[in-house]
Amino acid sequence: KVGFQPLMVFAAEPGLLPATDFRPANVHPGSGVTGLLDRALSVIPEGTKLHFRSDSACYDKNVVSYCESHDMSFTIAADMTVALRAEIERLPAESWHCFGDKGEEVAQFYYQPSGWSKPYRYIVVRKPKGQDLFGTVYRYHAIVTNQFLGNPDLILKRHRRHAGVENSIKELKSGFGLSLLPCSSFYANHAWFLLGIMAHSLTVILKVLYLAAKWAKNTIKTLRYRLFSIGGVLVRHARKKILKLPRAHPWLRDFFRCRKRILAAI
Incomplete structure (x- = not known):
């Protein structure tokens, strides 16, 4: 079985993929991110205000520097390293406040990872996962951002909306034939993948326009x-x-309205 690990940039509005990279399964998840962002930005109109959201695959100083050099705000899930966890556990009790109704708490602090050029704002969520002899044991999740102003709760909520990408990935797999690739050849599978992406993009354009x-x-x-x-x-x-x-x-009127709009655009 031939594995693959595509890297994709989703535009949250309207849901298109301005750039993709079809890769074998044995590459690092975060490799090639800045090059792919270059390709994505090349098709986005100049002057568009951009915000970059990602999971921890993009938790990298080069990605952070790229965002800043291209005037992009960002929120990226942080790797929970030993050093970062130690910073979190040193936070005083009064740093935490309730977040939502699921037993979560939020705090914020500034931290400079080893090798990074400067400190950044970290927003961390903790949730109890049990008890030990010394008290409550927490599960932590942190994001790093260059949004140095703004309510941390709102920034966190906005970041969590990136999980909507999973719905798009599910649609690509179940609706456009990308759950299983049919060929043993990497290049043939790449072609199949691109056809699925093209079909998805045309569908998004159809719905939006x-x-x-x-x-x-x-x-x-x-x-x-x-x-x-x-x-x-x-x-x-x-x-x-x-x-x-x-x-x-029941949907014949929608069909003809759509057809009329397409013909008017040709």
Whole structure:
């Protein structure tokens, strides 16, 4: 079985992928990030205000420096190193405050990892996971950011919205045939992957530009069932081919509205 580990940049709005990199499974998750960001920025209009969100695969001084040099704010999940954990555990009790209704607490501090050029703001969440002889044992999750101002709770909530990427990945796998690649050749699988990405991008464009807002969150499975698979009859009349569609189809009006918008854009 041939494994793969694609690296993808998602634009949260409207959900397109401005850049992807199809890679073998044995590469480091964080390798090639800055090069991929270069490709993504090349297709984004200049002057667009950007915010970069990522999991800990991008917790790297080079990625941080890249974001700052390109005037991007960022929130990146931090690797919970021994040194970082020690910094967190030294925080006084009054540094923590309640966050949400799931028993979590939040604190913030400034910390400069070894090899980094300067200290950055860290926002950390802790949640009890048990007790030992010395008291409560916590599970920690931290993010690093160059947003030195702003409410830490709001920054954390905004960062957590990056988890929505998982829904897009699920859609790519279940809706566009990328859960299992069909070939033993890396390059053939790369072609298959790119076709899936192209189909996904065209679907996003269709929903954003040509369908009503109510379709925005529908999956490709729903679109296929409601719009793409309308049964019809192709007949000839007066030397013309005519496609007859059922008047009773519940989404026929949406179909024609979408068709009209596409034709107007050509």
